[in-house]
Every structure is written in C-alpha cells, then in structure tokens.
Amino acid sequence: MTVTVVMKTKKEKFADPPNFTEKKDYRPSDVRETGFAFVGHEISEDRTTMNQFLHYDQLYTIRHGWNSKFFIGLLDGKIMGTRCPKCGDSWVPVRTHCWNLDCNLQKTEWIEMPLTAKVHTWTVAGWSGRSSLKRLPIVLVYANIGTSKVAMANELHGLNPWDVEFGMPLKIVFKPKQQRVGAVTDFHFEPADFWKPSPMNPEKQRIKDLVMPVYEWVKTLK
Amino acid sequence: MSRKVCIIGGATTPFDYGPTGFESIEGGAAECIKETQQDISGFSLRDLDLMIYSHFSVHFSHQLAPEWIIHDHLGLVGLPHFRVENGGNTGGSALYAAALAVMSGHHDVVGIVGWETMDSVSQSQGSEFIAMASDIRYELMVGGIYPIYYAAMANKWMKENHVTEEDVATIAVKNKNNAMDNPKAQWYRNDHRYITVDDVMNSRLISYPIKKYDCCLMSRGVAFLLVCSEEYAKKINPDHYVTVEGMGLSSCTIRAGDRLNNPGWSERYGPGYPGMTEFAACRNSAEQAYKMAGITDPLKDIDFGEIHDAFSTSEAQIYKALGLADENTIAKFIRDERTSINGDIPMNPGGGLLGYGHPVGATGLMSTIECYYQLAGMIPQKHLSKKTEVPDPECGIVNSHAGTGTSISNFILRRP
Ligand SMILES: [Zn+2]
Numbered sequence: 001m002t003v004t005v006v007m008k009t010k011k012e013k014f015a016d017p018p019n020f021t022e023k024k025d026y027r028p029s030d031v032r033e034t035g036f037a038f039v040g041h042e043i044s045e046d047r048t049t050m051n052q053f054l055h056y057d058q059l060y061t062i063r064h065g066w067n068s069k070f071f072i073g074l075l076d077g078k079i080m081g082t083r084c085p086k087c088g089d090s091w092v093p094v095r096t097h098c099w100n101l102d103c104n105l106q107k108t109e110w111i112e113m114p115l116t117a118k119v120h121t122w123t124v125a126g127w128s129g130r131s132s133l134k135r136l137p138i139v140l141v142y143a144n145i146g147t148s149k150v151a152m153a154n155e156l157h158g159l160n161p162w163d164v165e166f167g168m169p170l171k172i173v174f175k176p177k178q179q180r181v182g183a184v185t186d187f188h189f190e191p192a193d194f195w196k197p198s199p200m201n202p203e204k205q206r207i208k209d210l211v212m213p214v215y216e217w218v219k220t221l222k
Numbered sequence: 223m224s225r226k227v228c229i230i231g232g233a234t235t236p237f238d239y240g241p242t243g244f245e246s247i248e249g250g251a252a253e254c255i256k257e258t259q260q261d262i263s264g265f266s267l268r269d270l271d272l273m274i275y276s277h278f279s280v281h282f283s284h285q286l287a288p289e290w291i292i293h294d295h296l297g298l299v300g301l302p303h304f305r306v307e308n309g310g311n312t313g314g315s316a317l318y319a320a321a322l323a324v325m326s327g328h329h330d331v332v333g334i335v336g337w338e339t340m341d342s343v344s345q346s347q348g349s350e351f352i353a354m355a356s357d358i359r360y361e362l363m364v365g366g367i368y369p370i371y372y373a374a375m376a377n378k379w380m381k382e383n384h385v386t387e388e389d390v391a392t393i394a395v396k397n398k399n400n401a402m403d404n405p406k407a408q409w410y411r412n413d414h415r416y417i418t419v420d421d422v423m424n425s426r427l428i429s430y431p432i433k434k435y436d437c438c439l440m441s442r443g444v445a446f447l448l449v450c451s452e453e454y455a456k457k458i459n460p461d462h463y464v465t466v467e468g469m470g471l472s473s474c475t476i477r478a479g480d481r482l483n484n485p486g487w488s489e490r491y492g493p494g495y496p497g498m499t500e501f502a503a504c505r506n507s508a509e510q511a512y513k514m515a516g517i518t519d520p521l522k523d524i525d526f527g528e529i530h531d532a533f534s535t536s537e538a539q540i541y542k543a544l545g546l547a548d549e550n551t552i553a554k555f556i557r558d559e560r561t562s563i564n565g566d567i568p569m570n571p572g573g574g575l576l577g578y579g580h581p582v583g584a585t586g587l588m589s590t591i592e593c594y595y596q597l598a599g600m601i602p603q604k605h606l607s608k609k610t611e612v613p614d615p616e617c618g619i620v621n622s623h624a625g626t627g628t629s630i631s632n633f634i635l636r637r638p
Contacts, residue, residue, distance in 0.1 A: 054284055062359065071359075089485075093360045093477060100485045120482065121498050123373035126427030129350035131363070140370050140429070142479045142498060151479030151498065153371070154364045166378070185363045206387075210427040 026181065033059050066096045069110050074186040077174045079115060079145055082108035092148045113146035115172040117189060120144055120151040124161040124207055126214040134221055137214045139164050143189060145172065158190035162207040163197035224325040227466040228455035229635065230448050231265065232591040233257035237408040237443035237579030239341045247288065248295035250444030251335045255296070258446055261600070264458045265448065272329040273298060275305040276316035276336030276445075278582035281351045283339055292335055309355050310532065311471075312336065313445070313586020314622025314631035318471050320449040330451045337444040338581035348440050352582075355625060357477050369437055369533065371626050373429035375478055376535035379499035380431060383549050385538055387431050389556045391422035394435050394534040396562055397570045401577025403610040408439045408579035422534075436534040441579035445587035447594075462598040467617075468517065468634035470510025472503040478626040496627075501536075503630040504543035504623065511619075512545075515634035520545050524634070525615040526567060526596060528589035530623035531574040540621060541569075544632070563610055571596065571610045586622035590633065593618040597637050 040053040064071050070093070073080035083090040084098035086106045091099075092113055098106040122141040132138065139161050142151035156164060157173070169192035180186040235250040245253065259265055273296075275289035285291070289305045308315035316334045323329040340348050349367040356362055356371065380386070399416050401407035417435065425434035455463035475481050478498050487495055487502050496502035508520070517523040529544075531537035538556060541547055546567065547555035561569035572578055572592030575585060595604050597618055601611035612618075620633040 064359070067359070089483075091480075093357070093480070102485075120479070121374045121378040123370055123377050123429045123431075124427070125370045125373070125429040127367075127429065128346075128370065129353055129362075129367045130344070130346040131350065132367075133346060137427075138370075140364065140366065140374060142374055144482070149483040150477070151482055153361050153366060153374075153477070153479060166381075183363060184360055207430050210430060210433075214427055 031057075033057060067094060070094050071182040073112075074174075074184070075177075075180050075182045077177065077180075079113040079172060079187070081111050081113045081146065081148055083111045084108050089149050090147045091150050092145045092152055093150065113148065116192070117143040117145040117152075117170040117172060119156075119164070119166060119168045119170060121166065122156070122164045124164065124211060126211060134218060136218050137161050137211045141170070141189060143170055154184060154187065154189055156189045156191075159197060160208075161211050162204040165198065168192075169195055225327055226452040227321040227324045228450050228452050228463045228638075229466065229590065229594050230450055230455045230459040230463045231258040231262045232445065232447035232587065232594060233261075234406055234445040234584060234588050234591060235443055236406045236411060237439075237441045237581055237584075237588070238411055239408065239439065239441055239579075245444075247283070247337050247339060247444060248292045250337065251292045251446060252296060254335070254444055254446035255333075258448060261462070262448075262459045267297065269331045269454070269458075270298065270301060270333050272320075272323055272332045273301055273303040274316050274320050274323075274332060274334045275303065276312050276334055276583045276587060277305055278307060278309065278312045278338055279351060281354070282342050282348070284342060289335075292337075308629050309624030310530065310580075310582055311586065311622045311624035311629040311631055312583045313589070314620070314633070315471065315586075315629065317447065317449065317586060317590055317620075317622075317633065318469060318631055320447075321466050321469055324449060324451055330454050332449045334447045334449065334587060335444065336447075336584040336587040338583045338585075339442050340440040340581060341442045345440055361477060368626070369432055370429040371478055372533050372536060373432045375498050375626065376533065376539065377431055378497075379539055380535065382499060383542070384553045385556065386553075387423065388419055389553060390431070390436060390534040390538050391419045392556060392559070393531065393537045393561075394422045394576055395419055396559075397531055397534075397537075397574040397576040398435070399577075400563065400571050400610050401573030403606045404573050404578060404604075405606055407573040407577050408441055408443075409573060409577040412439075432533055432535060438532045438575035438580040441581040443579055443581035443584045443588070445584035445591060447587045447590055462600065463638060464594055464597045464635045465638055466633055467636045468511035468513070468515030469631065470507030470512075470514070471629070471631045472506035472510070473629050474501075474503040474625075474627050476625060476628050499539070501539055501543040501623070501627040501630060503627055504540055504621065504632070505545070507630050508544050508632045511632040511634050515636070517634060520619075521567060523617060524567060524619050525617050526571065526593075526612040527569050527619035527621065528572055528574065528593045529569055529619070529621035530585070530589070530630075531570055531576050532580060532623065534576065536623070537569065537574070540623070544619070544621070563612070568612050571601075571612055572605075586620070586631070589622065590620045590635075593620045593635050597635055
C-alpha cells in the first residue's frame with residue numbers, strides 16, 4: 001500500500017474572513033481592561049471572617065453574524081426585519097430561519113419595516129439595572145413594529161409615564177446619526193403624532209403616586 | 223419499564239444576603255449533607271453513585287466550574303458528576319436529571335447540591351447579571367431587568383383576569399408571613415416582621431404593578447437533596463420517604479414578546495395562547511406531570527405546593543397555569559385565600575422565594591425539600607411551630623421556573 005502525501009505550499013482557508021473597513025471606538029477614556037486584580041479586603045474584628053474584593057472587566061466581541069443587517073440598519077436609522085418566503089410570517093427581533101416547523105428552518109429574507117408600532121403591553125419601571133438607574137422612571141413597552149408577528153421591548157419617551165396605554169400607536173425615533181452605536185438603544189418609541197392621552201383616572205393617579213418619589217430618588221444619585 | 227424515583231432527605235443552609243457571608247459554598251454543602259444525615263442516620267456518602275450540581279451563574283461565583291470545588295471538598299473523587307444550568311429552573315432541572323438517572327436504572331443514589339452567591343455583587347449589578355439571561359442583543363440595555371419584563375407581562379395578565387394589585391399583595395403577605403415560622407428563611411433572618419397588604423401597596427415602585435414587597439429576595443444559600451431508587455429508600459429511610467409520581471419539563475421563548483402568534487403553541491393550544499401573559503411552559507409541564515401521576519383534577523388531587531413565586535404576580539399566574547382556576551375564577555380563588563395555610567390548597571407554606579429567598583441554583587431544591595418535609599411529617603422539627611404545617615398531606619406539587627417563563631418544571635410528590 002502506498003500513501004500519497006500532498007504538501008501544501010500555502011495555507012488554505014475554508015472561508016474568507018470579513019474585511020472590516022469601518023471601525024469605531026467610542027469607549028469612555030476611563031474604561032480599561034485591567035484583567036484580574038485583587039483590589040482590597042476586609043476582616044472581621046474577631047478575625048474569623050474575611051472578604052476579598054476581586055475586580056475584573058473584559059472586552060467582549062458580539063459577533064452578530066447573520067443577524068448583522070439588523071444592527072447595521074440601526075446605524076442607518078432603519079428597522080430591518082425578516083420574512084419567511086414560505087409562510088409569510090415576519091419578525092423584529094429578527095429570525096434568520098422560520099419558526100414554523102412546517103417551513104423546516106426555511107431561510108428568511110430581509111425586509112425594511114415602517115417606523116411605526118403598536119403597544120402590546122407596558123410597565124412603568126421605578127428600579128432597574130445599574131446602568132439604567134439614572135434614566136428612571138422608564139416606561140418600557142413591548143410593541144409590534146410594522147408587520148412583525150412578535151413584540152419588541154424598548155423605552156417609550158415623550159409622555160407622562162402614567163399616560164401610557166394598551167394598543168396606543170407609536171412612532172420609532174432614532175438618535176442623531178453621530179450618536180448611534182448599532183444597538184437597540186439607538187432608537188426609542190414615542191406616541192404617534194395624532195395620539196392624545198386620555199383623561200386622568202384612578203389607575204393613572206395610582207401610577208403617578210408611585211412614580212413621583214422615583215423622580216426625587218433619582219436626583220439623589222451621584 | 224422505568225423505575226420509581228424517591229426522595230428521602232435534604233436540607234438547606236440558612237438563606238441570607240450580606241456583605242460577610244456565613245460560610246463557604248463547599249462548607250455549606252457539607253453542612254447540608256450533615257443535617258440530612260441527622261435525619262437519616264443510615265445514609266453514608268459512600269452510598270452515592272452520582273452527584274449533580276445545580277448552579278445558575280458563574281458571574282456570581284467568580285469561578286468557572288465551581289462545582290469541582292464542592293465535589294472535591296466532599297471527598298467524592300471518582301464519583302461521576304456534572305452540573306445542570308437552566309436559569310431559575312436550574313434546581314428543577316437538576317431534580318429532573320436525577321430522576322431520569324434513577325428511572326433509567328443506571329444510578330441508585332443521586333445527590334444534588336445547589337447554590338448561588340448573589341451577594342458577591344451589589345443588588346443593582348446582580349439584577350443586571352440576571353438580565354444577561356434575557357436576549358442581551360435586544361433586551362438588556364433598554365432598561366431591562368427581570369422584574370420589569372415580569373411587570374409588563376403581569377400588568378396585561380391582571381387586567382385580562384380581573385386581578386388587582388391588592389389581590390396579588392395578599393400573596394406577598396402570605397408567603398413573607400409564612401417565612402416568619404421558618405428560621406432558615408431570609409425574610410425571617412433579615413426583615414423579621416409580619417406585614418400587611420398596606421405594607422406591600424406602600425412599598426417602593428419596582429415596575430408597575432410590582433412593588434418592592436411583591437419581589438423575591440436576592441440570596442446566598444446552599445441546598446442538598448437526596449434522590450434514590452425505591453429499594454434504597456425502603457432500606458435507609460422506610461418511614462420518611464416520598465415518591466416522585468409525576469414530572470414534566472417544558473420550554474418557551476427567551477423573549478416574552480415572541481410568544482405572540484408562536485406556531486409551536488398555536489398547534490398545541492390554539493391561536494392566541496399564551497400571548498405575553500400566560501406561562502405556557504408551566505401549563506404544558508404540569509399536564510405532563512399530571513398525566514404521569516394520574517391527576518385529573520389538580521385542585522382536588524393535590525393538597526399543597528411549593529411554587530416559584532419570584533413575584534407575587536407570578537404566583538397568581540402560576541395558579542392559573544396549573545389549572546387551579548381559570549380567567550373567570552382566578553380573582554375569587556385568590557380573594558377566598560384558598561392558598562393560605564388554612565385554605566384547601568396551601569401554597570408556599572415554607573415561605574417561597576418571597577420569604578425563604580431565591581439563591582437561584584438552590585431554589586428549586588429548597589422548594590422540593592419543603593415539600594418533602596411536609597409529606598414526611600417533618601415540619602414540627604424543621605419550622606418553629608406547627609402553624610405552617612399542612613394538615614395530613616398526601617400529595618404536593620413542586621414548581622421551578624426560569625426566564626420569563628422560558629423553562630418550567632413541575633413535580634408531583636406523594637407519600638408512599
Ligand atoms: Zn415560514
């Protein structure tokens with residue numbers, strides 16, 4: 001038996017890497033990847049218990065891959081959705097393959113959605129994650145954008161928090177182009193121009209009573 | 223033919239939240255096992271033939287594969303081990319895995335250790351860590367943390383089901399006050415007071431309609447549960463074992479907004495279900511568990527439960543998903559206090575997540591252990607009084623729940 005060994009003179013790749021030509025770095029100047037560091041400790045008076053403070057932060061690369069068109073669309077002030085050519089269902093947030101088992105993971109096609117939406121459900125937040133505390137109170141809505149079969153979460157601005165209502169018509173408003181980062185925070189919802197809040201009622205008053213202390217509390221944040 | 227699965231013991235450390243910590247995780251696991259051995263004198267570590275570790279987030283443990291530290295510490299080298307992670311349903315999923323191992327006949331005595339150390343970061347940072355179990359590309363940065371997603375779902379659900387803020391507040395009151403009879407409960411150890419509906423209504427806004435006292439507690443805690451074959455149960459703990467008569471595990475979308483018009487649910491339950499309001503994975507997994515256990519009328523056949531009350535609102539939603547009430551009866555079901563300790567189907571007599579605490583990887587085990595204590599007649603020795611003992615229970619339900627209802631398991635436990 002003879003074995004033929006083919007020597008390759010040049011390293012072959014199975015896929016061409018993307019050529020990343022547009023690069024942006026907008027990290028605040030005080031953000032650094034410091035790696036792991038013990039930055040302090042504390043010991044109880046009776047010296048039986050110790051706490052140690054470990055600090056680390058890491059830079060993650062979120063590779064959007066086949067979903068990239070949605071996030072690039074945000075930079076351009078567009079809401080890109082996807083649509084199944086077989087059953088016609090469409091989505092924002094996008095699906096690159098159809099969710100309908102009968103369509104058997106059919107690849108979907110990209111469509112540009114209109115910048116209009118409708119509230120499916122809502123809440124008024126008086127507390128949130130660390131990076132959102134200063135924006136409180138936040139009206140968070142789940143809304144169907146354009147023809148989307150699913151509802152997408154985002155903040156609703158441009159009204160008193162207690163005036164939000166089910167089914168209200170919305171428009172999508174983007175940040176100025178130079179402030180966009182290709183993330184869902186590039187846009188928010190606002191009431192459609194023709195929408196008017198309904199008169200005060202007991203539930204709205206209840207929400208107002210719950211929300212007023214939140215405004216005061218946020219003022220105390222450093 | 224699959225084998226019967228039994229639970230013969232278990233214990234938790236106290237659940238707490240504090241800057242000092244009261245034990246190491248491996249130390250806590252060791253103490254939980256020792257407490258279990260006090261209850262079952264014949265149980266030796268040498269009897270174990272599989273260890274399953276139940277832990278949610280390595281962000282909280284600042285250690286990859288932290289189960290290796292615990293397993294090694296317990297002296298169990300050579301024994302097979304693996305970790306289960308399934309969000310808030312991690313504990314339930316670990317029990318599911320243990321039950322499968324015993325059912326298959328491949329393992330006889332399976333230990334589960336669950337834990338979370340959520341006090342390793344600040345509360346608001348912790349909320350953000352947990353929110354990393356939402357779809358971070360779409361939901362994390364838009365003000366999103368779990369109580370806010372749950373509030374958006376509950377707000378619509380409450381309107382559609384005629385359930386008021388006061389109604390769900392009674393659930394928070396029930397569970398936190400039940401926890402006042404449980405010395406390991408975080409509410410007992412920290413806030414340590416009985417509360418009223420007014421206290422809940424006047425607590426600070428988290429996300430309408432959810433207020434601070436409608437929310438569970440971020441916790442540190444460890445739990446141990448012992449799952450085994452019927453043969454081993456009869457040999458080691460013949461008078462105090464329970465059987466896992468039914469179990470179900472189901473799944474739903476990661477983003478709650480993707481539950482509208484979802485073909486997977488439409489073909490099971492018809493168009494429009496579950497929307498953003500119902501916990502379809504709870505209904506689905508309960509149906510599996512009921513079928514396996516031969517339960518046709520859960521309200522009649524089940525005596526009590528330990529269920530996943532991450533929020534008072536979700537406990538109410540779970541009642542409906544478990545088939546205890548429908549949209550026409552749910553408000554009255556709550557107002558009639560059917561789930562109080564004196565009701566016909568007490569829920570969370572151990573305090574639940576609202577009272578006992580929610581160290582994620584330990585939570586589902588805690589619920590199972592409390593259910594086991596009730597069925598095995600051990601409440602008088604585990605709680606402070608008989609006040610939170612369900613009278614003569616034969617059958618209990620354990621419910622463990624993840625994401626925005628993204629993974630949910632249900633278990634039917636019975637006295638043999
Ligand atoms: Zn399709």
